[in-house]
Amino acid sequence: MTEAAVSEAPTSTPEGGDSAPARSLASDAWRTMRSNPLFWVSSVLIVIFTLMAIFPSLFTSTNPTEAILRDARVRPNADAWFGRDIQGYDIYARCIYGARASILVGLLTTVFTTLVGGIVGVFAGYVGGWTDTILSRLGDVFFAIPLLLGAVIVLVTLPATDNYFYIVLKVVLALVVLGWPSMARLMRSSVIQVKPNDYVQAARALGASPWRVVRSHIVPNALAPMIVVATINLGAYISAEATLSYLGIGLQPPTVSWGVDISAAVVGMRTTPHMLFFPSLFLSLTVLAFIMLGDVVRDALDPKNR
Amino acid sequence: MPEVVLSANNLVKHYPIKKGVLRRTVGHVKAVDGVSFDLHKGETLGIVGESGCGKSTLGRLLMRLEEPTAGTVQFEGQDWSGASARETRRLRRNIQIVFQDPYTSLNPRMTVGDIIGEPLEIHPDVVPKGGRRQRVQELLDLVGLNPEHINRYPHQFSGGQRQRIGIARGIALNPKVLICDEPVSALDVSVQAQVVNLMEKLQDELGLAYVFIAHDLSVVRHISDRVGVMYLGRMAELGEEDEVYSRPTHPYTQALLSAVPVPDPTLRGKREQIVLVGDVPSPANPPSGCRFHTRCWKAQDVCSQEEPQLEMRQDGAGGHLSACHFAEPRLVVETVDVSDLVPDERFVSSSTDDLDDVGSGLGHDDSLAPDDRSTVERSSVSDPQAPADTSRVVQDTDDQQR
Numbered sequence: 001m002t003e004a005a006v007s008e009a010p011t012s013t014p015e016g017g018d019s020a021p022a023r024s025l026a027s028d029a030w031r032t033m034r035s036n037p038l039f040w041v042s043s044v045l046i047v048i049f050t051l052m053a054i055f056p057s058l059f060t061s062t063n064p065t066e067a068i069l070r071d072a073r074v075r076p077n078a079d080a081w082f083g084r085d086i087q088g089y090d091i092y093a094r095c096i097y098g099a100r101a102s103i104l105v106g107l108l109t110t111v112f113t114t115l116v117g118g119i120v121g122v123f124a125g126y127v128g129g130w131t132d133t134i135l136s137r138l139g140d141v142f143f144a145i146p147l148l149l150g151a152v153i154v155l156v157t158l159p160a161t162d163n164y165f166y167i168v169l170k171v172v173l174a175l176v177v178l179g180w181p182s183m184a185r186l187m188r189s190s191v192i193q194v195k196p197n198d199y200v201q202a203a204r205a206l207g208a209s210p211w212r213v214v215r216s217h218i219v220p221n222a223l224a225p226m227i228v229v230a231t232i233n234l235g236a237y238i239s240a241e242a243t244l245s246y247l248g249i250g251l252q253p254p255t256v257s258w259g260v261d262i263s264a265a266v267v268g269m270r271t272t273p274h275m276l277f278f279p280s281l282f283l284s285l286t287v288l289a290f291i292m293l294g295d296v297v298r299d300a301l302d303p304k305n306r
Numbered sequence: 307m308p309e310v311v312l313s314a315n316n317l318v319k320h321y322p323i324k325k326g327v328l329r330r331t332v333g334h335v336k337a338v339d340g341v342s343f344d345l346h347k348g349e350t351l352g353i354v355g356e357s358g359c360g361k362s363t364l365g366r367l368l369m370r371l372e373e374p375t376a377g378t379v380q381f382e383g384q385d386w387s388g389a390s391a392r393e394t395r396r397l398r399r400n401i402q403i404v405f406q407d408p409y410t411s412l413n414p415r416m417t418v419g420d421i422i423g424e425p426l427e428i429h430p431d432v433v434p435k436g437g438r439r440q441r442v443q444e445l446l447d448l449v450g451l452n453p454e455h456i457n458r459y460p461h462q463f464s465g466g467q468r469q470r471i472g473i474a475r476g477i478a479l480n481p482k483v484l485i486c487d488e489p490v491s492a493l494d495v496s497v498q499a500q501v502v503n504l505m506e507k508l509q510d511e512l513g514l515a516y517v518f519i520a521h522d523l524s525v526v527r528h529i530s531d532r533v534g535v536m537y538l539g540r541m542a543e544l545g546e547e548d549e550v551y552s553r554p555t556h557p558y559t560q561a562l563l564s565a566v567p568v569p570d571p572t573l574r575g576k577r578e579q580i581v582l583v584g585d586v587p588s589p590a591n592p593p594s595g596c597r598f599h600t601r602c603w604k605a606q607d608v609c610s611q612e613e614p615q616l617e618m619r620q621d622g623a624g625g626h627l628s629a630c631h632f633a634e635p636r637l638v639v640e641t642v643d644v645s646d647l648v649p650d651e652r653f654v655s656s657s658t659d660d661l662d663d664v665g666s667g668l669g670h671d672d673s674l675a676p677d678d679r680s681t682v683e684r685s686s687v688s689d690p691q692a693p694a695d696t697s698r699v700v701q702d703t704d705d706q707q708r
Contacts, residue, residue, distance in 0.1 A: 201371055205371055
């Protein structure tokens with residue numbers, strides 16, 4: 001046996017002889033993602049839409065609020081690529097400028113639900129006992145309210161305003177208030193799964209403070225499901241924003257958004273379908289891109305799929 | 307006898323059983339029910355017993371990962387149960403634990419350097435900040451791993467190597483007591499030997515005292531100075547390794563030892579095996595009197611009424627602690643103590659270094675590798691499959707012809 005070990009040893013040196021760069025789980029995940037075409041398709045789409053949201057002038061020089069009533073409802077042509085809507089606005093420009101509201105709502109809602117839900121979930125899962133019971137029941141109360149009903153209540157209660165960012169924040173607030181419990185539940189369950197692991201016990205045995213245990217052992221190991229669901233939810237929040245705007249309680253007309261445009265285009269669904277088609281296309285592509293990215297990230301972070 | 311470092315006094319741990327909407331307590335699982343012992347400086351106390359007898363709970367109580375329901379743990383005479391948070395932290399430096407499963411005891415998101423360095427970060431006064439990385443490398447070297455692997459992640463190591471990392475984390479703070487909760491039962495046999503030898507080496511070098519919890523009687527005999535046998539949360543027998551293994555007086559110990567497989571085929575069928583009837587009773591409702599009386603062949607009326615105390619009882623050549631009304635020695639053919647034998651060099655390497663790792667340094671030293679290879683070739687060419695004992699081969703072919 002010893003002979004075999006010695007004779008094989010020289011061949012195994014290239015792999016065993018360190019100090020080769022360490023392969024972390026994150027770099028393994030990156031390796032998996034890199035070879036997935038879906039990852040590249042979704043990230044290219046996301047980069048394009050993000051650029052649109054930050055620098056709309058890169059894509060068009062037309063003012064989206066410049067109404068040419070004479071050309072209202074005109075079909076796509078060389079002058080206005082996507083045609084014009086009822087107000088005579090250029091639909092292409094409005095699609096470009098509408099990205100900002102949608103992406104802003106999607107990103108901010110995701111960040112806040114993840115923060116609020118994550119902190120509540122870690123707290124409930126790690127402390128357990130009464131704290132867990134109270135926080136979980138509180139989450140259930142919010143969970144029981146239907147999203148649209150709850151959002152209507154929140155948005156109607158808050159004072160109306162013309163400030164762009166304030167309107168966006170109102171929508172974000174409504175979605176966060178109703179969206180955090182699902183994140184909290186997810187985080188709580190993965191914390192409970194990680195907590196009894198021996199490495200957590202070992203850290204406690206070393207005399208580590210609860211804060212250190214949570215920060216360096218619990219959170220890094222419980223985070224993966226959160227990242228995945230957050231990415232998928234980002235798409236869902238964008239469509240929720242569109243739904244609220246469509247119902248007339250989200251973003252309001254002076255603001256340019258895909259939801260607002262879809263809502264306005266419904267009157268001509270049969271006669272001028274291009275007014276409905278283009279904003280819906282942009283919306284679907286964005287949502288699709290984020291959901292695809294979420295899927296890819298999930299596959300990459302899940303060791304069972306390797 | 308050297309001084310006592312750790313002593314358990316009548317330790318009790320009951321877990322409540324809760325039922326119904328109101329979570330009323332309807333009973334208790336008596337996991338550990340009155341266990342006392344002393345651990346001396348530099349010695350190894352083996353704790354054996356079957357699954358569910360409270361071995362691991364005892365380890366967690368000693369480590370203060372669980373609060374005892376009653377009883378105390380004393381470290382060097384200082385009561386650990388009543389200590390303040392700050393005192394507890396300080397005491398934790400002296401008692402550390404090595405876990406059973408090397409696959410769950412290391413954080414998969416941390417590098418080996420971070421894992422072994424964590425105790426030094428939690429107790430910053432042990433090693434000054436600049437010297438920590440070097441200390442981690444020293445520890446890796448001490449447990450027989452390549453210090454260059456400091457930046458690797460746990461999943462890049464084998465089970466035995468991971469257990470070595472766990473041990474390095476345990477000894478990072480120079481503790482006086484290391485509680486080993488079945489440290490080798492998750493490893494395969496060849497690696498078990500390496501790790502057990504490593505632990506013995508560390509004990510000699512660092513003067514550690516071990517509480518070695520295991521269910522493998524042979525491993526426990528190999529490493530222990532004293533052995534305690536547990537049954538249903540209580541200590542059935544406690545004594546020097548030799549006393550317990552050669553002259554067991556408690557019927558449970560005798561039954562347990564008679565179940566150990568004997569590697570010598572000539573002894574097969576010649577020894578008396580004690581087969582116990584029935585299952586271990588539920589720890590939620592343990593039998594009255596002696597807990598073993600439901601399965602004991604010696605049981606009499608007194609056993610179900612009066613609980614036998616763990617006290618000195620005659621074992622034929624002296625006496626040791628045993629908890630049986632009818633304690634008497636009985637010869638059980640059991641494992642042979644190989645501690646003092648010289649290992650056969652053809653099979654066993656006494657090196658405590660990690661054997662998976664032997665090839666890693668060879669690439670750098672060109673002079674060594676070809677030499678080794680030629681030796682290997684020579685030895686394998688000389689007599690490829692010569693059997694050591696030719697008479698045996700003849701015997702075998704005879705068998706086949708018949």
